[in-house]
Amino acid sequence: MNADLPYPILPAEPGGLLSLVPDEVQPPATAPAPAMVVADIVDPPLPPVADVSTSSNPPSTGGPPGAPAGSKPSSGIANVANIGLSLVPIMVLSLISAGC
Structure with missing residues (x-):
């Protein structure tokens, strides 16, 4: 093991x-494409900018800003509450x- 032999x-x-x-x-053998x-590279022209300063939309129904009318609000808070309630019995x- 300690012998000074060349690596075979x-x-x-x-x-x-x-x-x-x-x-x-x-x-x-060669590249598939030049x-x-x-x-x-050609960049397409940018779309026109929309004027959002005038508000012709009806008031929001609880959805995020800019969401289409009639969209449902996010259920993120409800999911967090459900996870929290599930963790209580586990704890x-x-x-x-652990006490047994």
């Missing part, structure tokens, strides 16, 4: 293992079982 396994040479891979799964240049049972 040689590292793989770059590209040397590709000869072991079947031809149908080897990478392509490289893009900056001139190929009580864990305290009871």
Whole structure:
């Protein structure tokens, strides 16, 4: 174990293992598409800005600001309350079982 022997396994040479891979799964020899240049990229024009300072919409029905009329309010608070109520019995049972 403490002998000063040379390392018997040689590292793989770059590209040397590709000869072991079947031809149908080897990478392509050339790039599949030409490289893009900056001139190929075209930005579409931006849409016109809407004037939101005038309010013609009816008052909100409890939904988030900007939500369409008739949308339901979020149920996030109700879900948090349900999780909290579910954790109470778990805590009580864990305290009871720890005392036994």
